[in-house]
Amino acid sequence: MTDQATFRVWRGDSTGGRFESYQVEVHEGEVVLDLVHRLQATQAPDLAVRWNCKAGKCGSCSAEINGRPRLLCMTRMSALPPDEPITITPLRAFPVIRDLVTDVSFNYAKAREVPGFIPPPDLKPGEYRMQQEDVDRSQEFRKCIECFLCQDTCHVVRDHEENKAAFAGPRFLMRVAELDMHPLDAATEAGLDRKATAQEQHGLGYCNITKCCTEVCPEQIKITDNALIPLKERVVDRKYDPLVWLGNRIGLRRKD
Known part of the structure; x- marks a missing residue:
């Protein structure tokens, strides 16, 4: 018919x-x-x-x-x-x-701003070992096909052109979250604080978790619930939790 x-x-x-x-x-x-x-x-x-x-x-x-x-x-x-x-x-x-x-080159520029996986200095690639639970946790985010629908629907990008310079968007904040939760990522040892950069360089604070990015994802990745909210929680703990703050201060003093 x-x-x-x-x-x-x-x-x-x-x-x-x-x-x-x-x-x-x-x-x-x-x-x-x-x-x-x-x-x-x-x-x-x-x-x-x-x-x-x-x-x-x-x-x-x-x-x-x-x-x-x-x-x-x-x-x-x-x-x-x-x-x-x-x-x-x-x-x-x-x-x-x-x-x-x-022209989606904005997204490729933002991708280049996220430092990649930093391998442990004492392990060779064939020696990497992870718990299956940790593999499953980040595997969801690896399903991303880079359609940029989440970037398009995010009102921080969509409705405010002036935000683009300071905001990476949900796709790349998800990438930061994935690396931050990766048990073998040695960013901290290399002097890179992924939680700090998420807030200060990639604009995590602009996200107000409306879940519009999750709603349009064709791979049904729970971008907001499983990546952005947990990343926000870790950033807040790092910045405002008094015990974490004290531990960081002691650590800095020891380095001095």
Whole structure:
């Protein structure tokens, strides 16, 4: 059975644009990306859209469908209102290059600001040993496909351009949290305080845990509950707990 859907697609570039309406055939079992490809093949061959795997694992086809950040390849047409126009726009938090393609280089810049895993100096790579519980704890965060939907929906980034310089966003604060809880990360021994940098360099304090990032994650990572909130708790303990503060002071004096 073949139906018709009305697509309202944003067309334009960095100088401006407008919505164009199209009638597109819909077949049973299709996802939005199928219809975008059909639209390119039949009516809009110059429509720019970024995609790669069509399996929900590369994160390339991020866009906004009816105002909600989603992957085009993982949004089934059957899950959308059948009798209403479907509006497709580029990610709102990032500059438009053309049509549905945005410049997400902000995210790569933030990734470079997070120091990577620092291995223990007394162990060779083949000698790393971890408890399975610790592996499971951080493995959730390794499922991230870098679609940047969490970055797009985070209102700290989305609604306040001026915050971008000081705020890494949920994807990269999650990376800091993962490294901070890694039992083999030797950042402290190397003179790097991940808790301090989370607050002072990556803007953890800007996050007010609305869980909007968790809601749009296609990998169903509990970004807020399992990464950001625990990281906030550890930062607060480090900064305000009197016993921790005293221990740090004693430690500093011993070094002196």
